[in-house]
Amino acid sequence: xxxxxxxxxxxxxxxxxxxxxxxxxxxxxxxxxxxxxxxxxxxxxxxxxxxxxxxxxxxxxxxxxxxxxxxxxxxxxxxxxxxxxxxxxxxxxxxxxxxxxxxxxxxxxxxxxxxxxxxxxxxxxxxxxxxxx
Numbered sequence: 822x823x824x825x826x827x828x829x830x831x832x833x834x835x836x837x838x839x840x841x842x843x844x845x846x847x848x849x850x851x852x853x854x855x856x857x858x859x860x861x862x863x864x865x866x867x868x869x870x871x872x873x874x875x876x877x878x879x880x881x882x883x884x885x886x887x888x889x890x891x892x893x894x895x896x897x898x899x900x901x902x903x904x905x906x907x908x909x910x911x912x913x914x915x916x917x918x919x920x921x922x923x924x925x926x927x928x929x930x931x932x933x934x935x936x937x938x939x940x941x942x943x944x945x946x947x948x949x950x951x952x953x954x
Contacts, residue, residue: 870950877942
C-alpha cells in the first residue's frame with residue numbers, strides 16, 4: 822500500500838475514497854433495480870433456465886414471509902415511547918396487566934418479500950428447455 826507523505830496526497834486520497842463510496846452506492850442501487858425487474862419477470866413467468874459461467878442454472882423468485890412487530894402501535898396503546906419497549910419491558914407490562922397478550926399479538930404482522938434463488942439445473946430441466954425451443 823502506498824504511503825501518504827503530504828497534505829495534498831491526503832486530499833487526493835480522501836477524494837478518491839469519497840468517489841469510491843459514491844460509486845459503490847450507485848452500483849448497489851443499480852443491482853437492486855435489476856434484481857427487482859428480474860424477480861418481477863420470474864413471478865409472472867415462473868422459473869427460467871440461464872447459464873452462469875457455462876453452467877446451467879435455474880433461477881426463480883421465492884416468497885419469503887417474515888413476522889414483524891409494530892412497536893409504534895404498541896407504544897400508542899400503553900402511552901410510552903417505542904424506544905423504551907424491549908422484550909423485557911413488554912413482558913413486565915403484560916404481567917402488570919397494563920396490556921394483554923392478545924394486544925401484543927395484535928401488533929405482529931407478516932411481511933412478504935420475493936428473493937432471487939439460483940441453483941444448479943437438473944439434466945431433465947436442461948432437456949425440457951431444449952425441447953421447448
